[in-house]
Amino acid sequence: MADNTPLNGQITDAVTQANVKVLGDAPAMAMGSIFQSLAHSTGILYQNAVSAQQQNGITSQAATNQGILQIYSVDTMAGAVGTAKIAKSDVPDNMLTLLTTLQATRN
Numbered sequence: 001m002a003d004n005t006p007l008n009g010q011i012t013d014a015v016t017q018a019n020v021k022v023l024g025d026a027p028a029m030a031m032g033s034i035f036q037s038l039a040h041s042t043g044i045l046y047q048n049a050v051s052a053q054q055q056n057g058i059t060s061q062a063a064t065n066q067g068i069l070q071i072y073s074v075d076t077m078a079g080a081v082g083t084a085k086i087a088k089s090d091v092p093d094n095m096l097t098l099l100t101t102l103q104a105t106r107n
Contacts, residue, residue, distance in 0.1 A: 086092070
């Protein structure tokens with residue numbers, strides 16, 4: 001053990017003050033670390049929100065585009081459905097019979 005001299009007391013006081021400073025700074029450093037983590041998490045939250053809005057906008061545009069395409073194809077689809085219904089019914093046969101009958105009565 002070192003002798004108790006004024007120099008040894010000064011060294012002990014310097015080490016003690018350094019340790020006290022570290023202990024005093026610890027809560028502030030911990031809160032600074034927490035605040036940095038919170039700021040980083042908040043930044044990621046906003047980035048995810050912007051990304052979700054962009055994806056939502058793309059989906060909305062695609063849905064709108066599909067809706068407009070369907071609106072423009074309604075009359076074409078209606079014509080195709082009507083033609084298919086007429087082709088499946090007896091209307092063409094009845095029309096041919098009626099035409100044959102009318103031509104036979106003219107002659």
